[in-house]
Amino acid sequence: MKKAFSTVLTLLVVASFLLTGCGGGKAASKVVKLTYPQEFDSLSPLYTSMWFSWTTWQMFEHFPWEFDENNKPFPVLVTEIPSVENGGVSADGKVITMHLRKGLKWSDNKPLNADDFIFTWQMAVSPKNAVSSSYPYDAIESITAPDPQTVVINFTDPFAPWQATLWHGLLPAHILQPVFDAEGTIDNAEWVQMPTVGFGPYVLAEWEKGNFARFVKNKNYWGTAPKIPEVFIQFVPDDASQVAALKAGDTDLGTFIAYSDVPSLKAAGLNMMVEPSGYSEWMFFLVNEEKGHPALLDVNVRKAIALAIDPSGINRDLHYGLTKTPASFWDALPYYNDPALTPYPYDPAEAKRLLDQAGWVDSNANGIRDKNGVELELDHATTIRKDRQDVQAVMQQQLAAVGIKLNIASVDDALYFGTYADGGPAAKGEYDIMEWSDGPLFPDPDLYYWLCSEIPSDDYPTGENWFYLCDEELDRLITLQSTQVDSVERQKTISQINQLFYDKVYIIGLWQDPDVYAVGPRLNNVKFSGVTMFFNIADWDLTK
Amino acid sequence: MTRYIIRRLLQGIPLLFIISVVLFILMMNMGDPVANMGGRRVTRSSDYQRLTRQLGLDKPIYLQYVYWLVGNDWTKTDLDGDGIAETPGKRQGILRGDFGTSLVNRGVPVLEVISERLPNTLILMLAAEVIIILGALFAGVYSALHQYSAADNLITTISFIGYSMPIFFIALILMTVFAVLFKRWNLPYLPTVGMFDPEVGKTTGQVLLHMILPVVSMSIISFASYSRYIRSTMLEVLSQDYVRTARSKGLPRRIVVYVHALKNASLPIITVVGLDLPLLLGGALVTESIFAWPGMGRLFLYHVDRADTPVVMGILMLIAAAVIIFQIITDIVYAWLDPRIRYES
Numbered sequence: 077m078k079k080a081f082s083t084v085l086t087l088l089v090v091a092s093f094l095l096t097g098c099g100g101g102k103a104a105s106k107v108v109k110l111t112y113p114q115e116f117d118s119l120s121p122l123y124t125s126m127w128f129s130w131t132t133w134q135m136f137e138h139f140p141w142e143f144d145e146n147n148k149p150f151p152v153l154v155t156e157i158p159s160v161e162n163g164g165v166s167a168d169g170k171v172i173t174m175h176l177r178k179g180l181k182w183s184d185n186k187p188l189n190a191d192d193f194i195f196t197w198q199m200a201v202s203p204k205n206a207v208s209s210s211y212p213y214d215a216i217e218s219i220t221a222p223d224p225q226t227v228v229i230n231f232t233d234p235f236a237p238w239q240a241t242l243w244h245g246l247l248p249a250h251i252l253q254p255v256f257d258a259e260g261t262i263d264n265a266e267w268v269q270m271p272t273v274g275f276g277p278y279v280l281a282e283w284e285k286g287n288f289a290r291f292v293k294n295k296n297y298w299g300t301a302p303k304i305p306e307v308f309i310q311f312v313p314d315d316a317s318q319v320a321a322l323k324a325g326d327t328d329l330g331t332f333i334a335y336s337d338v339p340s341l342k343a344a345g346l347n348m349m350v351e352p353s354g355y356s357e358w359m360f361f362l363v364n365e366e367k368g369h370p371a372l373l374d375v376n377v378r379k380a381i382a383l384a385i386d387p388s389g390i391n392r393d394l395h396y397g398l399t400k401t402p403a404s405f406w407d408a409l410p411y412y413n414d415p416a417l418t419p420y421p422y423d424p425a426e427a428k429r430l431l432d433q434a435g436w437v438d439s440n441a442n443g444i445r446d447k448n449g450v451e452l453e454l455d456h457a458t459t460i461r462k463d464r465q466d467v468q469a470v471m472q473q474q475l476a477a478v479g480i481k482l483n484i485a486s487v488d489d490a491l492y493f494g495t496y497a498d499g500g501p502a503a504k505g506e507y508d509i510m511e512w513s514d515g516p517l518f519p520d521p522d523l524y525y526w527l528c529s530e531i532p533s534d535d536y537p538t539g540e541n542w543f544y545l546c547d548e549e550l551d552r553l554i555t556l557q558s559t560q561v562d563s564v565e566r567q568k569t570i571s572q573i574n575q576l577f578y579d580k581v582y583i584i585g586l587w588q589d590p591d592v593y594a595v596g597p598r599l600n601n602v603k604f605s606g607v608t609m610f611f612n613i614a615d616w617d618l619t620k
Numbered sequence: 621m622t623r624y625i626i627r628r629l630l631q632g633i634p635l636l637f638i639i640s641v642v643l644f645i646l647m648m649n650m651g652d653p654v655a656n657m658g659g660r661r662v663t664r665s666s667d668y669q670r671l672t673r674q675l676g677l678d679k680p681i682y683l684q685y686v687y688w689l690v691g692n693d694w695t696k697t698d699l700d701g702d703g704i705a706e707t708p709g710k711r712q713g714i715l716r717g718d719f720g721t722s723l724v725n726r727g728v729p730v731l732e733v734i735s736e737r738l739p740n741t742l743i744l745m746l747a748a749e750v751i752i753i754l755g756a757l758f759a760g761v762y763s764a765l766h767q768y769s770a771a772d773n774l775i776t777t778i779s780f781i782g783y784s785m786p787i788f789f790i791a792l793i794l795m796t797v798f799a800v801l802f803k804r805w806n807l808p809y810l811p812t813v814g815m816f817d818p819e820v821g822k823t824t825g826q827v828l829l830h831m832i833l834p835v836v837s838m839s840i841i842s843f844a845s846y847s848r849y850i851r852s853t854m855l856e857v858l859s860q861d862y863v864r865t866a867r868s869k870g871l872p873r874r875i876v877v878y879v880h881a882l883k884n885a886s887l888p889i890i891t892v893v894g895l896d897l898p899l900l901l902g903g904a905l906v907t908e909s910i911f912a913w914p915g916m917g918r919l920f921l922y923h924v925d926r927a928d929t930p931v932v933m934g935i936l937m938l939i940a941a942a943v944i945i946f947q948i949i950t951d952i953v954y955a956w957l958d959p960r961i962r963y964e965s
Contacts, residue, residue: 106819107818107819109818111813115922117724117725117726117926118725118726123726124657125657203670203674203699203700203701204699204700204707206670206671206674206675206726208657208663208667208671209657209663209664209667210666210667210670211664211667214666260707263726263727264721264727265727268726268727269725269727269728284736284914285725285733285736285737285914286736286737286740286914286915286918286919286922287740287814287815287912287914288814288818290818306818308818310813310814310912311912311914312813312814312912313909313912313918313921313922314909314910314912316792316910317792317795317812317813317909317910317911317912318813320792320795320796320799320800320812320813321812321813323800324799324800324803324809324811324812325803326799326811326812326813326814326817327813490650490651490652490655490925490927491651493655494651494652494655495652495655495668498652500655530665538665538666538668538669539665540664540665
């Protein structure tokens with residue numbers, strides 16, 4: 077029996093080595109190594125909304141238009157970006173016509189044409205496919221193809237944010253149509269689980285879940301061939317390990333770098349690149365007569381809170397000066413942030429004056445202001461992220477200095493963002509002040525969830541207006557901008573929304589939440605976009 | 621013995637059933653898998669409703685459990701949301717060997733998800749376990765034979781330092797010293813993360829090289845408890861009459877220690893090892909995360925975080941079954957080590 081036990085143990089060890097050591101993995105002489113702290117859940121367009129999938133699509137797919145390091149769009153699959161001027165967008169904003177480049181093809185040498193666009197739309201809206209989001213395809217009434225190079229998209233209503241939302245990746249009709257016809261869904265299709273046929277500079281060669289993904293040059297690429305033969309993505313879930321790997325030179329590019337790691341990485345010789353992502357960290361007030369604290373109904377109290385906290389100091393002291401304070405949702409979109417707003421200054425004296433004026437005074441000398449027997453004691457909750465907890469503590473002190481008591485709580489993400497039906501505290505309106513990172517569709521300013529109709533209730537549990545705010549003027553403006561295809565008119569509307577948010581202090585910006593990358597010394601020509609992150613990956617090169 | 625094994629295996633069936641019910645209920649309250657599917661945004665309300673329906677998460681918990689257990693190919697589901705169940709179910713249930721598909725990696729069978737990681741975990745954990753047991757045996761026996769000597773005190777001190785250190789701390793220290801600093805000092809250095817260097821390829825040598833730091837980290841932590849345990853059981857056995865008798869018979873010290881004493885001291889150690897072995901399948905959550913080792917621990921953590929019930933249930937049921945089986949194996953080894961133990965009535 078002893079011998080048998082030893083034999084089994086030896087066999088297990090040998091088998092494990094064979095299974096792991098002999099599988100896959102072909103050595104390449106010139107490989108760019110990337111680390112992702114999170115693994116993409118899927119690489120198939122439509123089936124994921126993860127940032128890391130989005131980033132990776134630029135390797136093996138393309139968007140019809142992509143965005144450069146200044147987040148400006150440029151045509152890729154189309155000959156020019158549709159606009160009212162070039163006839164690509166109809167005057168009523170309901171029809172968009174795209175003219176595709178000639179010579180586009182998939183990596184299996186099959187042509188890429190209008191059929192792929194139509195098929196992608198059909199799959200997005202089919203109730204048989206469990207896609208992660210059918211937006212914005214469910215706003216499309218029909219798509220026609222007068223010829224293989226022309227795609228005509230007909231919307232039910234004018235649809236302004238098409239440039240930021242349409243065609244984030246395409247599905248290959250020639251591969252998936254037969255699967256859909258046979259199975260009634262593409263959920264389990266081999267390509268959806270492992271999209272090895274693409275039309276970008278690289279193709280997916282191998283994806284070992286939890287370990288790595290490997291991309292090699294697309295031999296049938298229709299564009300300029302990439303300079304680096306292979307891209308290797310290592311999934312490293314621990315931040316400290318990613319930092320160690322960067323310092324040791326075991327990886328060429330680190331993503332999602334924490335602000336606190338930037339100084340040591342810089343000192344180790346890495347090039348730190350900060351790219352606005354459109355997201356910013358916000359404090360959201362619950363402005364509702366039934367749910368929130370009564371003091372928050374008064375704009376002067378909200379303004380006093382904005383004046384009593386010091387986001388610039390927070391950014392300087394806690395974020396090493398890498399972030400800046402946003403004054404509007406569109407801080408990272410200069411076109412829509414015009415005229416640019418300035419964040420409220422740190423002015424505790426003025427905050428006290430406003431609170432006095434609003435009738436909130438410390439009548440019972442307990443250090444907390446009160447009015448009509450109600451103490452100015454607010455509940456503030458956010459998720460358990462470390463930097464959020466630090467900021468909460470700072471704000472608690474700063475607000476205490478002007479006589480406002482801030483009760484702070486940190487809640488696990490899954491619980492915090494739980495749905496109304498599941499009793500999620502944010503969705504149920506249980507906190508006077510909520511905090512998370514948010515932004516408009518980037519780089520488009522659409523922001524639908526402030527609508528009065530989005531307030532959740534037992535009858536509408538999936539409502540997304542967790543601020544329980546119903547401002548008729550805001551409602552009107554948000555609805556208006558979503559239908560304006562004239563960019564100048566739309567810009568004016570967005571400016572009005574901007575000013576309204578600012579004047580009524582429904583939100584307070586804490587810091588812009590940019591994407592931070594660490595680039596190793598041997599990697600050159602790297603540029604990042606806040607939208608299509610690796611838009612110039614074909615130009616990247618490695619120093620010998 | 622055969623009847624005993626069959627009886628124990630049959631007893632395991634209701635136990636697994638109870639475990640599965642408890643775990644399923646716990647998992648269903650762990651979070652909302654659809655809430656996170658919007659990426660950096662909260663999932664859009666209409667998508668939320670559609671996905672909940674398509675993934676079968678709108679059903680009551682008991683029905684979801686029934687589908688997980690016996691499948692849903694005997695009924696129809698409403699995929700298009702018109703209130704009419706029109707699509708025949710395809711799941712066969714765990715009792716028919718269908719563990720379902722991952723909610724996160726949509727469409728990928730749970731068994732495929734697990735089988736991709738299991739070999740990675742086995743190679744790492746078995747290597748660590750072998751080193752831990754051998755090292756602890758050596759240190760524990762040596763300490764017992766040289767009680768209160770300088771070497772015993774040194775081993776005791778090292779053991780307690782290792783035991784009281786958190787694994788993440790040891791792992792990061794080792795990584796910083798042997799990977800980052802050694803490279804900076806132009807000394808032979810070890811890799812930081814992953815299983816191989818893509819510029820070299822996934823060779824056995826590369827995998828072995830990448831195993832060194834995680835295995836050493838785990839060994840330092842677990843070595844302490846094992847060696848202390850062996851030391852104390854050895855001390856107890858060495859003072860027994862039969863050991864004194866063996867010595868007085870003039871048997872060589874090696875025979876007395878390794879045949880008479882260690883074999884009898886092994887019984888309680890076997891219990892500990894027997895309990896630990898099935899847990900090896902669960903991997904090492906922290907170590908695998910730090911060294912980016914693609915094992916079961918990371919798989920579990922990732923899918924728990926995304927509330928991916930089918931995958932988490934698959935992993936937990938695998939471990940539960942392994943615990944039961946290894947307990948039976950442990951009992952068999954008891955009988956082999958100690959002829960006085962008999963399981964037949």
